[in-house]
Amino acid sequence: MSTPDDLDLAAQQANALQQLDAAETSDAIEDFYRAWLAPSGATTKLKRGIGRLAPADRAAFGKNVNALHTLLEERFQQRREHVKTRELAARILAEARDVTLPARPRPTGGYHPVTLVMREVLDVFQKMGFSVFESPHVELDEFNFGLLNMPENHPARDMQDTFYLDTERLLRTHTSAGQIRAMRAMHPNPVRVVLPGLCYRNENITTRSEIQFHQVEGLLVGRSVRMSDLKGVLLQYARLLFGSDQRVRLRGSYFPFTEPSVEVDILCTLCGGAGCRVCKHTGWLELLGAGMVHPVVLANGGYDPREWRGFAFGMGIERTVLQRYDIHDIRYLFGNDLRLLEQFR
Ligand SMILES: [Zn+2]
Known part of the structure; x- marks a missing residue:
């Protein structure tokens, strides 16, 4: 310049x-x-x-x-x-943006297969008039065992390895622990509830068992409840979930809190009864355990067993998930591996 x-x-x-x-x-x-x-x-x-x-x-x-x-x-x-x-x-x-370009895919979440099946199961029972009753995961020994007709030293306690928090409190080993709570909450009215949630057992983790798993418990108490009502409800449940021609069979079994007790099977949904790997070539899949509520349990819940009767059933949700999706290892369900989870959108 x-x-x-x-x-x-x-x-x-x-x-x-x-x-x-x-x-x-x-x-x-x-x-x-x-x-x-x-x-x-x-x-x-x-x-x-x-x-x-x-x-x-x-x-x-x-x-x-x-x-x-x-x-x-x-x-x-x-x-x-x-x-x-x-x-x-x-x-x-x-x-400038080229608005004619296709959008980039955005990752979306999905529900866990256990959540999907759990919702489906609850939905079916709610259609049949059952309401959901939540009970605590940390439970008293007496609710988990004693009041369910399993006093101390009862051999049935050995069927379940338990996580104890102290001498009185434990992580519930089954949703049956909520039965007494539900009855005491509803008394003196009839009871028609399902109790869903996680349960915990101190077991070795294998392809078939985990230390945590979901159950749904059902409990119905009324003045004129019979074994045939239980059978009707379970048949209706199986047909709403698996199709209107689904067949069910009952086998005698034993649980301390029901008498009589049954195991309920459905005709294998994968092979239709012909026999396959999933049903271990028996043609039947285990669905749940059930029975008429034991008079001692009814009394512990506040219902006079001379006037009231009831039935109860309990099922594992993971087992249903493994059967339905032909998954061979329960550990996949808790592994949080996106390759598995992304298949359930
Ligand atoms: Zn089969």
Whole structure:
């Protein structure tokens, strides 16, 4: 840049316009403004140089400097608009989006297969008039065992390895623990509830057993409840869940809190009874355990067994999941492996 000491205005003007034309960015434009037009800029200094001229020339020079200032101001405004417009266009182009491109897939969550089956099971029982009753995971020994007709040293306690928290409290080993709580909450009215949730057993983890698993317990207590009512409810359940022609069979069994007790099987849903790997070539799949509520349990719940009768059933949800989806290892259900979970959307 030539110095303002140079009072050759034509040269100064050419110099300034050349700089302005070379300014390609907003920053360069502002630099130009500070160099030429600001109060401390070159045109102000030119005006100050007026004293070095012969007095006769001063008026014309002053006029010419003002004209130069006006010209530069005008060109500066034009150039600034031009650069701004160009910068805006470049930015719009850079930020442009092709709206015709297909959208990128966004990962979506899904329900765990245990949750899916649990909801389905509860839904079926709710359709049959059962309501959901929640009971605690940390349970008293007497609710989990004693009041269910399993006093201390009862051999049935050995059927379940238990996580004890202290001498009185444990992690419930089955949802049956909620039976007494449900009866005491409903007394003296009839009871028709399902009790869903996690249960815990101190077992070796294998392909077939985990230390935690979900059960759904059912409990119905009324004045004229019979074994045939239990059978009807379970048949209805199996048909709502597996299809209207689903067959069910009952086998005699033993549980301390029901008398009589049965194991309930359904005709294998995979082979239709012909025999396959899932049903171990028997044609039948174990569905649940059930029975008429033991008179001692009814009494512990507050219901006089001479007037009231009831039935109860309990099923493992994981077992249903493994059967339905032909999964061979229960540990997959608790492994949180996305390759498995993503198959259930
Ligand atoms: Zn089968």
